[in-house]
Amino acid sequence: xxxxxxxxxxxxxxxxxxxxxxxxxVASIAxxxxxxxxxxxxxxxxxxxxxxxxxxxRSLRVPRTLLGVLAGLALGAAGALMQGHTRxxxxxxxxxxxxxxxxxAVVLAVVVLGIDDLYxxxxxxxxxxxxxxxxxxxxxAVGGRGATPVTLALAGAAVSALLxxxxxxxxxxxxxxxxxxxxxxxxxxxxxDPAMIGQIAPFVAAGLLLAVINTPGMNTLALGDDxxxxxxxxxxxxxxxxxVAITLLTGAAVAACGPIAFLGLLVPHFAxxxxxxxxxxxxxxxxxxxxxxxxxxxxxxxxVASDNLEVGIMLAVLxxxxxxxxxxxxxxxxx
Amino acid sequence: MTAPKVISLGPAAWTVRPRTLAVxxxxxxxxxxxxxxxxxxxTSHIGLGDVLKTLFGGGTARERGIIFDLRMPRxxxxxxxxxxxxxxxxxxxxxxxxxxxxxxxxxxTWGAGVGAVGVIVAGGTGGQVSGLAxxxxxxxxxxxxGVIAGILLYxxxxxxxxxxxxxxxxxxxxxxxxxxxVYWLLTIGDVDNAARATTWIVGSLADxxxxxxxxxxxxxxxxxxxxxxxxxxxxxxxxxDDTARGLGIRVDAARGxxxxxxxxxxxxxTAAAGPITFVALATPQIALRLVRSAQPPLFGSMVLGALLTxxxxxxxxxxxxxxxxxxxxxxxxxxxxxxxxxxIRSRKEERA
Numbered sequence: 001x002x003x004x005x006x007x008x009x010x011x012x013x014x015x016x017x018x019x020x021x022x023x024x025x026v027a028s029i030a031x032x033x034x035x036x037x038x039x040x041x042x043x044x045x046x047x048x049x050x051x052x053x054x055x056x057x058r059s060l061r062v063p064r065t066l067l068g069v070l071a072g073l074a075l076g077a078a079g080a081l082m083q084g085h086t087r088x089x090x091x092x093x094x095x096x097x098x099x100x101x102x103x104x105a106v107v108l109a110v111v112v113l114g115i116d117d118l119y120x121x122x123x124x125x126x127x128x129x130x131x132x133x134x135x136x137x138x139x140x141a142v143g144g145r146g147a148t149p150v151t152l153a154l155a156g157a158a159v160s161a162l163l164x165x166x167x168x169x170x171x172x173x174x175x176x177x178x179x180x181x182x183x184x185x186x187x188x189x190x191x192x193d194p195a196m197i198g199q200i201a202p203f204v205a206a207g208l209l210l211a212v213i214n215t216p217g218m219n220t221l222a223l224g225d226d227x228x229x230x231x232x233x234x235x236x237x238x239x240x241x242x243x244v245a246i247t248l249l250t251g252a253a254v255a256a257c258g259p260i261a262f263l264g265l266l267v268p269h270f271a272x273x274x275x276x277x278x279x280x281x282x283x284x285x286x287x288x289x290x291x292x293x294x295x296x297x298x299x300x301x302x303x304v305a306s307d308n309l310e311v312g313i314m315l316a317v318l319x320x321x322x323x324x325x326x327x328x329x330x331x332x333x334x335x
Numbered sequence: 336m337t338a339p340k341v342i343s344l345g346p347a348a349w350t351v352r353p354r355t356l357a358v359x360x361x362x363x364x365x366x367x368x369x370x371x372x373x374x375x376x377x378t379s380h381i382g383l384g385d386v387l388k389t390l391f392g393g394g395t396a397r398e399r400g401i402i403f404d405l406r407m408p409r410x411x412x413x414x415x416x417x418x419x420x421x422x423x424x425x426x427x428x429x430x431x432x433x434x435x436x437x438x439x440x441x442x443x444t445w446g447a448g449v450g451a452v453g454v455i456v457a458g459g460t461g462g463q464v465s466g467l468a469x470x471x472x473x474x475x476x477x478x479x480x481g482v483i484a485g486i487l488l489y490x491x492x493x494x495x496x497x498x499x500x501x502x503x504x505x506x507x508x509x510x511x512x513x514x515x516x517v518y519w520l521l522t523i524g525d526v527d528n529a530a531r532a533t534t535w536i537v538g539s540l541a542d543x544x545x546x547x548x549x550x551x552x553x554x555x556x557x558x559x560x561x562x563x564x565x566x567x568x569x570x571x572x573x574x575x576d577d578t579a580r581g582l583g584i585r586v587d588a589a590r591g592x593x594x595x596x597x598x599x600x601x602x603x604x605t606a607a608a609g610p611i612t613f614v615a616l617a618t619p620q621i622a623l624r625l626v627r628s629a630q631p632p633l634f635g636s637m638v639l640g641a642l643l644t645x646x647x648x649x650x651x652x653x654x655x656x657x658x659x660x661x662x663x664x665x666x667x668x669x670x671x672x673x674x675x676x677x678x679i680r681s682r683k684e685e686r687a
Contacts, residue, residue, distance in 0.1 A: 090504065095511065139675065153507050154435045158674040161439070161612055165667025167538040169660060186518050261511055310522070316515040320508050325492050327504045 009280050013274055017288045021069070024295045028065040030304045036061075040092070063194035066328060068311075070197065071189060071257045074204045074249035076290015077211045078265025080271065080283045081249075084218045085242045086137070089326060090150050093129075093250040094261030096152065097159030101132025102254035103185070104163040111170050122199060125255030130247040135159055137243060182193045186243055187260030187312025189298055200252040207248030208287060214241045215279040222277065260312045262319030269326065351537035355626040355635060362638040369642065370414060371374040373649045374406045412607055413542045413648045413662075414641040415551035417614055419604040421640020422562060424615030425622070425631035426597035429569050430590050431499040434677055437616035438481075438601030441506025444612075445513025446484025446598075447605035448536060450476035452517050455535065474606035481602020482595065484509055489594050538611035538663020540648050547607045554603040559637065560595045566633045569593070611647075611663045613670020614640055620677065 001136050030036050036044075036053050043049070044057035082091040082098075105128025109115040115124070139155040206294065217238035220228045225235050253260065267290045268282065275281035294311060297318060301309035339350040375386040381398055389398045417645040420438075427436045438444050454476040488509055492502040517536060571584040572593075579586050601615060619631030625639075626632050647669075648662045657665070 139679070148467055153504060154440070155675065157440050157507050157510070158435075158671055161674075162667060162671030165537065165612060165664050165671070168670075169664040186515070186522050261515065295528055299569065310519065313515050313519045316512050320512050323508045324505060327508070328491070 010275065014281075014285065014288075017285065017292070020287055021292050021295075024292055024299070025065050025069065028068065028295045028299050029061045031299060032061065035195035036120065055273070063192070063197060064189050065295065065297075066197050067192055067256060068189045069199060069291045069300055070204050071253040071260065071289030072263070072294030073287040074207060074253040074290070075260060075263045075294070076222070076267040076271075077208055077283055077287040078246050079252075079266075079290070080279070080286035081211055081218075081242050081246050082267040083268050084222070084279055084282075085239060085246075086152055087222075090153055090265065090323070092262065092265030093246065094259060094263075095160075095265060096132075096136045096156035097163065098129050098136065098246065098250050099254050099259040099261065100160040100163040100167075101135075102126070102129040102251050103259050104167055105130050105131075107167050107170055108256055115292055121254060122203070122252065122255040126164065126203075126247060129251035129254065130243070132159060132163075133243050133250075134244050162202045186310040187258040187315075188310040189257050189294070190310070192256060196256045200256045202327040203248050203252040205246050207252065210241060210245035210248065211283050211287075212280075214238065214245055215283050217241065217277040218283075222279070258312065260294070260315060262315045262323070265295055266315075266319050266322050269322070352626070352628075355628070355632055358418035358622075358625045359635050359638055362635070362642055366414070366638060366642045366645065369649055370410050370539070371467050372403055373410045373413070373645055373652065374392075375651075376653050377401075377406060384564040407538050408545045408548045409543050409648070410645060411548045412551060413540050413645045415548065415555050415645025416418065416540075416604040416608045416611065418559070418637040419551065419555055419600040419640070420611065420615040420644070421618040421622070421636040421638070422559060422633060423597045423600040423604070424617075424640070425568075425619040425636035426562065426566075426593050426600070428619050428631055429572055430592075430594050430597070431502050432572075433499050433503055434620055435614075435616070435674065436499075436503055436506070438597060439610055439612045439615060441488060442509030442511075442512060443481050443484050443488070443598045443601045444511050444610040445517060445603050446487075447477040447481035447602040448478025448517045448601060448610060449520070450478070450483075450602075451535065451606050452520045453480075454522050462659050474547070474603070475672075477606025478554075478599065478602045481598050481605060482512075484513065485595050485598025485602075488598070489591055535609040537540050538609035538666070539661035541607050541659070541661065550567075551603055551607040554599070558596060558600050558603070562593075562600070563633055565589075565592055565596065569630065569633070604669050609661075609663060611644060612667045613674065614643055614647075614666055617670055617673055618643055 026038070026041070030041050034053075034056065036057060040053050044054035045062070048054045048058060052066055078093050078098075079091070082093060082096065084091060085091075086096075099318040102125040105124040106121055108128075111126040115121055123334055136152070136156060136159065139152070139159075165232045217233060220231055220233040221235065221238055223231075228235055228238075250264075268286045271282050271289050271291075275285045294315070297314040298311040301311055301314045339352040340632075341350050362452045371383055371386050371390075374390075375381045379401060381389070381401065385398060386392060386402065389395050389402050394402070423443075424437045427438055427441060428434055430436075431441075451473045454472045488502065488506055491509075491582045492498070493503045494501065521536075529652055568584050568589045571579045571582045572586070572589060574582075576586050604611070618634045621643075622635040622639045623629075626635055640644050644662070647665050651657045651665050
């Protein structure tokens, strides 16, 4: 008996993932508390007549799905970049405080400065994410040899805890802010303003583009900074590009959906299993897988718990077993 | 330095160093003073002398009312909560062999939060559940949640023994889940309960009455002596596992016991006043530096924890512009930079 080895090209795998994403999108539009036949979905999108089903599809399901795709792409790619740049298999924008940074800035904008213009508050989200990523990276760099998974996770926990305390102090004094905040705080793609989609789309696109441009540099950095320098790579520039991409992606996702943890942590591990260590494939795969996983978790919450389980909770519950498995695996080394 | 004294009680024995004794005594005196100030100063001032007189049975009816009905329970809860947090932090840092470990970062606090907020949102404070159930329901649910989180933490970190790093990472993950669950519970509650629960989540001593005092002091009265007795194995745990086994310590059993005790202490404190962050983290390290020992001193951490918590409560009560701010906000804002400083220092030590 000899086994036949089937080698599938990465482009084929990519095409499969894209197809899977398309299927999940259709399911996300058609399924939910009320199932809508595909023919009706088609009509709702291309020949709307204003019947209730068409309204549900156009005003609720389509925006929700599009937002899920954008946020998933953004968080998946941001997770892969963070794990690559920090060489830490447990890095995740949520665990390292970047998400909280964006959340803090958004709360500041809404509650303290009374800003209700969506555009302004996305910019606040970016500023918060940028400061928090810079802090995490600096903390990781203290001591010169790069942070270990444990120290970086602890630094992230410290930054998150601080921001949380401040956020609570701000929100507590304000009933209206409290009401908005407690729903925004649990990451969700339901019930957000559809105008958000158009506003974050350019930022997510720019972030993804920068992430892809960043990948060859990350491949060199994976050999170690010294080797990268010897090969003529500008390490500082590569890192900066990474920070900017992470900031754009996380800031946009958080401003639109609130903090969603664990997605950026999980997805790169699944992606690495099919892409191997080459970041030129790993980052795009992570992005697509992020969108698939986010929509799947959202759909699961809708079908299982009649939409009372926000996607952020679903991901935390699904994500922890994987995280625990990663930690318990032998030799939690650097990537 | 004079030689340490040995105090023995049956089979257990402790060494008491003069420096430790001095630090603990000073901290205890400071604690009594700050507690008396916290009881005396407020919207109506009562002098220190009158406070002490009232505490020992004198005082006018009005003074007795203000002191015994309003300020005394708050201060006693702060003392109990702080002592429990300090001791819990000392235990966790010893088990994880990591100065950055603490029950609030390792998910114990959020585990207790899930239990307590669950009861609050289910109407435990003025909804369908009322009376005795609401008085005891929140602390009991908090205790259960914290202990369950502790058991999970131990079970998931176990892999041919407990490794400090693994413990920390699993704890951070548990913390994230508990935190998400707490906020999810908030979204399904109505806004009044949610606001009350949010105040609770930050850690506040504002609304505590006598009903909060009893559970926390009772738990402390039971758990603290047990911990101090169990703690005589702690000294050996600072060395590697092989050395500790050579000293005759059942390493895994000792770690498991201490971890559960630490979780119970943190859970009781959390159930009484919400997660007052960073007290458990900072206190043992401050105590360790003051007494110059290799490991966080258990008793010293208790006294200092109480002192820090009462002190922080005093600050938010009497500082203009801060009144009404939950004490947990202050400890979080003061504690986080300290944690970051610790982190940077430990990295530098690593490099050296």
